[in-house]
Amino acid sequence: MSRRAAVVPVDAERMVAEARRAFFVVVGLLAVVWAVQVVNWGSGYELGREFAVVPGEVGRLPDVLVAPLLHWSWAHIESNSGPLFVFAFLAAYRGVARFLGLTVLVAVASGLTVWCLERANSGTVGASGLVFGYFGYVVVRGFFDRRLVDSLVGVVMGASYAYLLTLAVPGTPGVSWLGHLGGLVGGLLGGWVFRDRRKDRKEEGRNEKVRKEEDPEPAGRPRADLHRELRDLGLL
Incomplete structure (x- = not known):
C-alpha cells in the first residue's frame, strides 16, 4: 500500500462520515421546525405569541433560543425551509459539533x-436569522480555515445568494431585517470563533510531507492547493 493510500482515504472517509451526520442532523432540525409549526398552528399560533422575542422585556430573553423554531404562518415556514436546509448542510458538513455551537451563536446574535433594537410591542419569530447566519458562515469559513474548496464554495454561494443581503438592510419592509442582520453578523463572527484549530500538528506535518512528495508543483500555487483539497475530498 502506498503512503498516499494510507493518508488520503482516512481524510476522505472522515469527511464523508461528517457529511452523512450533517445531513441527518439538518433533516432532523427541519423535522423539529415543522413539528413545532403543526403544534403552533393547532394552538392558533399561541406558541408564537408566547415565545416570540419581545424587545426590552428581560423575562423574554431566553426566547431568543426558541423563537427560530417558530413561524407565523405556513407561507412563512415554507419560505425559510429551502434556504435553511441548503445553508445549514453547507455549514455542518465540516463538523456537527461545530455546527451546533454555531447555531447557538447565531440564534443569540x-x-x-x-431584543435591543427592534421597536417596542412587537414579537419576532422565524428561522430566517439562522439562514442568514449560516450563509455568512459559509461565505467566510474557507478564508479562516484556509481551505481552497471551502473558499470556492463560499464564493459561489455568496455570488448566487447575494440578493439575501438586500433583506438585511435598514428599512426593508415586511421582514425582520434586524434579525437578519444580527444573524449575518453572528455567522461572520462564527467563521472566526469556530475556525479550524487542529491540535495534532505532528500528524498534519506528516500528511503534508507525503503530499509534497507526490505533488510536482510547489506549495502555495493555486493549482497545487486545489489538488490537495480535492485529494482530501477523495476526488483525486
Missing part, C-alpha cells in the same frame, strides 16, 4: 439584535 440574531435574537439579541432584535
Whole structure:
C-alpha cells in the first residue's frame, strides 16, 4: 500500500462520515421546525405569541433560543425551509459539533439584535436569522480555515445568494431585517470563533510531507492547493 493510500482515504472517509451526520442532523432540525409549526398552528399560533422575542422585556430573553423554531404562518415556514436546509448542510458538513455551537451563536446574535433594537410591542419569530447566519458562515469559513474548496464554495454561494443581503438592510419592509442582520453578523463572527484549530500538528506535518512528495508543483500555487483539497475530498 502506498503512503498516499494510507493518508488520503482516512481524510476522505472522515469527511464523508461528517457529511452523512450533517445531513441527518439538518433533516432532523427541519423535522423539529415543522413539528413545532403543526403544534403552533393547532394552538392558533399561541406558541408564537408566547415565545416570540419581545424587545426590552428581560423575562423574554431566553426566547431568543426558541423563537427560530417558530413561524407565523405556513407561507412563512415554507419560505425559510429551502434556504435553511441548503445553508445549514453547507455549514455542518465540516463538523456537527461545530455546527451546533454555531447555531447557538447565531440564534443569540440574531435574537439579541432584535431584543435591543427592534421597536417596542412587537414579537419576532422565524428561522430566517439562522439562514442568514449560516450563509455568512459559509461565505467566510474557507478564508479562516484556509481551505481552497471551502473558499470556492463560499464564493459561489455568496455570488448566487447575494440578493439575501438586500433583506438585511435598514428599512426593508415586511421582514425582520434586524434579525437578519444580527444573524449575518453572528455567522461572520462564527467563521472566526469556530475556525479550524487542529491540535495534532505532528500528524498534519506528516500528511503534508507525503503530499509534497507526490505533488510536482510547489506549495502555495493555486493549482497545487486545489489538488490537495480535492485529494482530501477523495476526488483525486
